[in-house]
Amino acid sequence: MTAQGGRRGQWLRIVAPAAVGVVVLAAWQALVVVYRVPAYLVPSPLLVLRTLVSDRVLLFHALASTLGVALAALVIAVVAGVAAALVFAQSRWIETSFFPYAILLQVTPIVSIAPLIIIWVHDLWAALVLCAVVVAIFPVISNTTLGLRSADPGLVDLFRLAGASRWQTLWRLRVPGALPYFFGGLRIASGLALIGAVVAEFVAGTGGASAGLAYQILLAGMQLNIPRMFAALVLIAAAGVALFAASGALAHAALARWHESELPRDS
């Protein structure tokens, strides 16, 4: 393929899904108008857009709040998750002793622990972040641990022959080799952090300074303000896509030169 063909492929990746979106939205708009569906059942896309504009101060404030919680949680999940993985990778004993608890954390539904966390942690913002961390941390731990353990056995032998210290083997071999696994975990964690933040806000159900999108959805639901509910939903989805894209871009920046997952397909 030529560079031109490659660019055409990139365009297709943007244009094709966008076309699908436009068709679906147009059909939705048409159906709502033709059948005169009331706005408190299903609002039309244009109405949702208008609400997005008219309620922008409220909604974007909420978006900033939710995104803030999700991003803080993601950063903490990455730092703590990578630290845990580094410890796990040091010894099978540590991993076998502690890994089941990481799984326990993962399989316990966040809605069931969130009330406890919110009671225990007095600062509401910290409680929300903690809930989101609990949801997002597992893929970081498990992927990074797997990556650190997956070093090429031949290279491990080579390091041993050269008399490498444990530390040298970790930094020069295990950590670079674990990066593709880590970024796979990050991609999943970025979505989970947002889900965790939204669920925690729902459980907390409070307004005030940290009123996020979930709270706006709850409130709009009670007031039967369905267009605003949809507008908030759109923002949550957009935030999720943005987080996913950002983590993908990070992975690309780090791996593009050498890892199969990020190589151009026609090379």
Add this chain to the structure above:
Amino acid sequence: MTGFVAGPAVIELSGIAKTWPNGTRALAGIDLAVRRGEFLTLVGPSGCGKSTLLKLIAGLTHATAGRIATSEGRPRIGFVFQSPTLMPWARVDTNVRLPLDLARMPRARADARVADALALVNLAASAGSLPRELSGGMQMRASIARALAAEPDLLLMDEPFGALDEFARERLDGELLALWSAQRFTVVFVTHSIQEAVFLSTRVVAMAARPGRIVDTWEIDEPWPRSAAFRLSPAFAAHAQRLSLRVAEAGGGEPGGAVAQ
């Protein structure tokens, strides 16, 4: 030099057996002394434990029974694996510099050695490439450069030229021999090619499988340096015939089948 006289044993294996944890008896009753300065080649059917034997010599795995003794302290070992085993994220020169970096050699000295090693395997132009941008044979040459850069006392090579075409193999055989005669390190070499074994070695070891064992060992007592003419001599054919027969008896295929006439 015309004749070759080996030095004392660098490393001595006696009564070595190796059974892998899954029950595979890879080696049994191996007695072998690797002598300083020799070019020792192991030949045998696939699965007879040649790679396992190299790993035992390198200390990368432990014997189930027997003793491995080193006389003059642990030699500095260079290992060329059956596959290139390069770090995919690092440039070729960084890969070659790895053993020097791990030994904390000053950067300038290490870079000079890397440049020499890369030139030796004809890869100077690819120093800045990533392994994935190299052909399989080039990757293998990079891994040979990496082993040479560390200036080992004992060089263990596991079918290093197996992935190369006949011409590249013969050229590298020649270069390896030139280097070996100049620097006098010890080589334990594994190959499937009878010709390569006879051409390169001061001594050959024929092995059999299930369990892996040594069936015959003898000196290739032919003059040095060896040129292309050696490949056409009657002596060469005689050694090749004998090696081919031993390996065939051991279950490695048709006798004579691997000998070019």
